[in-house]
Amino acid sequence: MSFCHGLRLLYSQLPLFSRELNRPWCRYVSSSLALSSEKRASDFNSFVPRTNTCGELRSAHVGQEVTLCGWIQYQRQGLFLVLRDFQGLTQIIIPQDEAHSHVKKVLYDAPVESVVRVTGTVTSRPPGQKNPRMPTGDIEVKVKTAEVLNSCKKLPFEIKDFIKKSESLRMQYRYLDLRSFQMQHNLRLRSQMIMKMREYLCYLHGFVDVETPTLFKRTPGVCMLLVIHPGLLQSYRQLTCSCGAFNFNCRYFQVARCYRDEGSKPDRQPEFTQIDIEMSFVDQAGIQKLIEGLLQYSWPNERGPITIPFPSMSYAEALAEYGTDKPDTRFGMKIIDVSDVFRNVEIGFVQNAVNKPQGTVKAICIPQGARHLQNKDFEALKESAKSQFNQEVLHLILKPDESLKSPLRKFLSEEQQSELIKALKVQADDVVLLAAGEHEKVCLVLGNMRLESANLLELRGLVLRDPTAFHFLWVVDFPLFLHKEENPAELESAHHPFTAPHPSDTSLLYSEPAKVRSQHYDLVLNGSEIGGGSIRIHNAEQQRFVLETVLKEDPELLSHLLEALKSGAPPHGGIALGLDRLICLVAGAPSIRDVIAFPKSFKGRDLMSNAPDYITPEELEPYHIQVAWPAAEAEANKN
């Protein structure tokens, strides 16, 4: 056999491929495999007519006869090709001698992305042609037989990670997009993390995986009627809360599909997956410890270790310091109350604010803001506060000469100016954003300004939020009830009506329910809420009081729950983690759609199959259902 070594372009010499192989996910593919094979080596070749995957062969295999199956990633002039499967890439040398002219023709004629099976001998690459950046870069396979299992038409895009594709194109051809190493890696990472969670729960802590129904009755607070697209006939109901009925077992979990009735946002999907955990005899600290252990156990090696226990913060503190219930603690710029500085300052809007109940003046300090941000940035920030919250925000700059630059300056005494600088620890070139008004509103505005300023600074090239850092945070001590927006005299549940009151506040429940804190807890990672749960009420009388007296609900609708509580329900609590969002953060993916095999688009549509689709009246008849279109939509559908 004669192989034209001199002529062929070697894989290592193709700059595009080399670039691809240098990307960080190449490392993940091998390291995450190590994760799955901690117990036993996975056999990827069982039950199929191949001897190896395309990611497996090394110098140790030289001389072996192998059979590989894969997709043609690249083919060059009938001399060699690169075969790809879900495990990697292998260079294949096409025989040039007459005796193998059939093999050469088969492989030469096969379009890129065709599926082939080849048999041949593993050989060492000639000196100087090894590719150290490719796991199989020491070897190549000299082919003896080849068979095209399926030919491939011209594709709308190439299956190479360095090819940029619009998201809508990726969604329309999801079955192609899923062949990319990045999607393969994300889905494998997802599978492995969830499997490790199951191990932790089942094998280490005696949990039972129990499947609960998705078809359930509509009950207040625990159920939602979900219709994916108004007028299209998908109505889904689900009992989302693990109510008293699960008391039968001390330790229950489920990886459950859930549905929500809203469009798809970058971090939301109409279908999503969560792990539900429910335990008897547990308190808040117990659930937190369990979850910390769960995340530590399932955390992929490639992301480095995480430290437990996670820090904890009350909801009041999170609101006051970060202006949100999901603080991103990877960076500072906390909200600081400067009401005391401004109490005697004669500015109308400040006086108006501080003299009202809950009135405050607060500020955040953007370090080195004057160097990186321009006037148009400050105007954009102020405009955003105005349009989103109807709130005025002022900005002050500390000049290099340590004097304040701001229209406010003339209203502040020298002493007040230095008090302000001290309170905010302002340094030269720092920018202060200041707002006056009711406590909660000012916090929310400044929390928002904090994130928007961080985005602006990062657009300018600064790194405030380390993308390799994972900051977990428990947010606790939420209020149990909130005043209804439309009628502040009435209360509604802050989370759901089964949440137990904080043990220190139980007596307040009967006197001042609005002041009661709950035993609800949220888990936040890098500013995203990835989970939430609570200790539930197990006392039937307390549950009835909450439903009937505080929330004015008809308790008959929940009679089966009240009956269950009276029938020896143990104290219990639980938590649910949103797996799509968690895994998106772990994978460092830009959207949860990158960790879901078949996601829906922004509008809840599946661009591949074009679902949801219309159903004809004839198809609906057996179900006694009719669709009554609003006039405008009916008109549109006719066309």
Place this chain on the structure above:
Amino acid sequence: MSFCHGLRLLYSQLPLFSRELNRPWCRYVSSSLALSSEKRASDFNSFVPRTNTCGELRSAHVGQEVTLCGWIQYQRQGLFLVLRDFQGLTQIIIPQDEAHSHVKKVLYDAPVESVVRVTGTVTSRPPGQKNPRMPTGDIEVKVKTAEVLNSCKKLPFEIKDFIKKSESLRMQYRYLDLRSFQMQHNLRLRSQMIMKMREYLCYLHGFVDVETPTLFKRTPGVCMLLVIHPGLLQSYRQLTCSCGAFNFNCRYFQVARCYRDEGSKPDRQPEFTQIDIEMSFVDQAGIQKLIEGLLQYSWPNERGPITIPFPSMSYAEALAEYGTDKPDTRFGMKIIDVSDVFRNVEIGFVQNAVNKPQGTVKAICIPQGARHLQNKDFEALKESAKSQFNQEVLHLILKPDESLKSPLRKFLSEEQQSELIKALKVQADDVVLLAAGEHEKVCLVLGNMRLESANLLELRGLVLRDPTAFHFLWVVDFPLFLHKEENPAELESAHHPFTAPHPSDTSLLYSEPAKVRSQHYDLVLNGSEIGGGSIRIHNAEQQRFVLETVLKEDPELLSHLLEALKSGAPPHGGIALGLDRLICLVAGAPSIRDVIAFPKSFKGRDLMSNAPDYITPEELEPYHIQVAWPAAEAEANKN
């Protein structure tokens, strides 16, 4: 402390409890725990304020101070009680001295099934009072402190396995029923088997767990629109078949919730769970080997080993010998063709039958039927054949003197009689059921008679089907297409339109499609179909031919599948196992409702929450949906 040893009734002396502890599931509880802890010991006490479960304490714990949480199973005169949790039962001795009068009062006043936490010291039971049939029977716990965590009202039934409850009562109070050891055991077995399957797939064979959407477009053959209860607004759609879109990954599986639009039968539920497996580059033998390995690996120790490979039978053979596509091979009584015996017998209906195309005379032999069955049984069997299949069945008895007793006898020569006896291997007191007609129909009737006779014999106390035996069977070589019942000139898919033709029959596809066998395979266990799958078509042109030319479907509806096949789809195949039914058989439960935490009743209703419920027109308005009741139901709903 003084304990009234002389007075108290010991646990071992309570005949009811003893009976309960002798039941076979008591063995399972401990053996299945061993299964889950193969790798590491599960800690059932992590994260909760107890030191042990109620099933854990042994002589080795004597002297230890322990804290237990559980339900009061039994309390006797303030002297002792039995505490139960999901792991077992522990006997608790109540202190009788003045210093502990508070503890005594708390435990004396607590109703049965109240939830309590007790702390005390493990002591050895006095000589003669140990209970060898109870895992914790060597010890008891002398209580020092006790706390009622939740009191229990009078329950509709006691939580004791020996108490007989109607199924509707069990369903209405499912949260109580789930506290029974039997249900606890079944659900734990289910969780463990599925976890072992995941291990086998993920860790041993490199599969990835990929979640697929449940909200999908309606396409022919792959989708079903499901409405749980006509007129009630749950419509569910699902792509049940793993089509070409999954080709992205070589090895995919999913434990998926599926929905079906029909009432609940003993072995059917509107929601059910299956494990879907899909592989690239695999053939039928590969999938079969994979599944045999999967079942062997996940099989619970307590059920003894299973032997692989499983036997295999063609569909034609299954129909001819067992009259069904899911033969129960635990017993004989196979169908035997006796057409040759009857070809020259001058009986009108026999001649009518054998002279038609596919005409046959067939029979089954019920061994010792004359001893165990009576005339009314034979009449019932014949009546059943008549009403279900409109088919006459005759019965013949071989008397102890080796002569036939039957009205047929006079039409049969001596030679024909002995030929018949020889063909069917009839012995004295055996009964023969005989039918004449078209091959398939006669097979179906006699297959049905075979099962009905077996039921009758077992009602009389015979054991034909060993309840501890597990007979797996592959049924293969199904026809690819069937003639439509309403129009026999047209063909429809026997399974679904993506099933690949049998490799030996590929050319027949274009000439005589009705004769083509498929690469579909069913897995049968003890006469129940527990799984099915196929090698799928991966060639776009073949798929288009099947859809367009054979099935007359509009291929545009499946354009995304055809596009995917043309884009480098590898050869692939898969299988789905119905987990509810499989686990029901493994657990030896009478109904799949006994292995599902919250099943629906026969009519698809949830008797606990009374779901599904009616939705008011106001609730439906945002979704532009109306319900139009048929007149009769509308009238009924008014009342």
